[in-house]
Amino acid sequence: MASQLRVGSSVVNPKTGATVHWRPIEPVADEYETAYALGWSVLGVIGNVAHLKKTGGHTPWSTEWGAKPGWVYAIDIDVPASAAAKFEAWLLGRLRSGFYPWVAYLNILNRHWERSATKTSGNKTVSFAYSVYSGDHHLHLSGRGGYETTNSSILRDWADFQKPKPAPKPVEVDMDAADKQTLAAIRSDVADICWALGTRPGQTPEQVRDQQQSTAVAGLVSAVTALNLAVARIEAKLDAAKPAG
Numbered sequence: 209m210a211s212q213l214r215v216g217s218s219v220v221n222p223k224t225g226a227t228v229h230w231r232p233i234e235p236v237a238d239e240y241e242t243a244y245a246l247g248w249s250v251l252g253v254i255g256n257v258a259h260l261k262k263t264g265g266h267t268p269w270s271t272e273w274g275a276k277p278g279w280v281y282a283i284d285i286d287v288p289a290s291a292a293a294k295f296e297a298w299l300l301g302r303l304r305s306g307f308y309p310w311v312a313y314l315n316i317l318n319r320h321w322e323r324s325a326t327k328t329s330g331n332k333t334v335s336f337a338y339s340v341y342s343g344d345h346h347l348h349l350s351g352r353g354g355y356e357t358t359n360s361s362i363l364r365d366w367a368d369f370q371k372p373k374p375a376p377k378p379v380e381v382d383m384d385a386a387d388k389q390t391l392a393a394i395r396s397d398v399a400d401i402c403w404a405l406g407t408r409p410g411q412t413p414e415q416v417r418d419q420q421q422s423t424a425v426a427g428l429v430s431a432v433t434a435l436n437l438a439v440a441r442i443e444a445k446l447d448a449a450k451p452a453g
């Protein structure tokens with residue numbers, strides 16, 4: 209039960225024999241619940257005996273990254289193999305851009321990426337800049353002290369990122385009778401100009417009736433021809449966009 213995870217439980221410290229109450233930090237609980245919602249396996253939050261003999265993020269006595277007693281800062285998630293490499297690249301991009309400040313480090317695909325692994329170029333410093341070897345092939349997320357009650361949306365954001373983006377809506381041709389009338393008026397104006405020039409669209413200056421060979425007439429004829437073709441194209445589009453009848 210996902211909600212029970214937030215309440216936590218008790219665990220015996222194998223070194224001291226003391227019973228210690230623990231609960232996961234909020235970001236870990238958030239990712240736990242989303243993993244289940246996505247159908248991804250959660251491999252663990254509180255550690256097994258091997259973990260509990262040490263002082264890592266799967267224990268409530270972690271000494272990593274300013275951890276506070278009683279909190280469990282780590283979660284292991286089985287990212288589907290087909291998504292792991294893409295997920296790693298996407299998450300690193302998000303972390304380097306400043307998202308998910310609660311994350312201290314992550315392991316995935318045998319790589320360990322830590323917030324303190326920085327690279328500076330110019331006046332810009334990037335965290336999670338390089339990796340070292342890790343024994344974890346699955347995703348291990350570790351939080352840092354001070355982020356016990358913040359929220360996290362890593363897996364939720366990944367799922368949104370994976371959703372196919374809706375294709376942009378095609379521009380709708382919305383021409384009504386008024387537009388048709390405008391086009392008809394343009395056609396009529398073009399015809400008047402052609403009449404005045406003594407030619408018709410498509411005729412070359414050599415074909416002009418009164419044999420005027422001036423550059424001005426040639427330019428006008430070519431402009432009118434282009435305009436006429438544009439009107440014809442718009443009319444064809446308009447006819448295609450309107451269902452017959």
Ligand SMILES: [Zn+2]
Nearest residue numbers: 282283284348
């Ligand atoms: Zn782990």
